[in-house]
Amino acid sequence: MGIIAQNKISSLGMLFGAIALMMGIIHFSFGPFSAPPPTLESIVADKTAEIKRGLLAGIKGEKITTVEKKEDVDVDKILDQSGIALAIAALLCAFVGGMRKENRWGIRGALVFGGGTLAFHTLLFGIGIVCSILLIFLIFSFLTGGSLV
Structure with missing residues (x-):
């Protein structure tokens, strides 16, 4: 308990970073948690029904x-x-802990957890971009009847 009392800021950074990393991994593994967006057909049907109600109310003179x-x-x-x-807060806590000359293991732990969380999100974003580009190439290849080379 004495080590945590001496290294309050970096220990808090490790906690923030670990929570952020667990949240990211759990959300990636078990997500999405929100309801899917409405389909295009339901949106168009709702809008046309509103327009119809508005026209009928206008013809009848109603408000x-x-x-x-x-x-x-959006959860x-x-x-x-x-x-x-939380990952950015962990990195800031690591910086402040380093300025206060706290123990290196706490500072490095906060850096690893916070940086790992940001790297995890960046990696997922990068994989999504690469897959999107490959999908566009595949669609163009299919439409033109040629090969990718």
């Missing part, structure tokens, strides 16, 4: 009432942003 739909909370976006924020 047109609009219903504002409240945006749902996936909140988890991603909070994980990145």
Whole structure:
């Protein structure tokens, strides 16, 4: 307990980084947690029904009432942003711990956990970009009837 008391900031950074890394891995493994977005058909059907109701109300001379739909909370976006924020907080705690001349194991632990979380998110983003580019090449190849080479 004495080591943690002497290295408060870097220990807090390790905690933030470990929580952020666990959140990222669990969210990647078991996510997405939000409901899927509505289909294009349902959006078009809702809009046409609203236009029809508005036209009928206007023809009858009634007052047109609009219903504002409240945006749902996107749990996936909140988890991603909070994980990145915790990782940045871990890196800041490692910096402050280094300035306070705390023990190296705490500083390095906060750097590893915080940096690992940011690297994990960056790696996932990069894999998504590469897969998107390969998919575009595959579609163009299919449409032109040629090969990728």
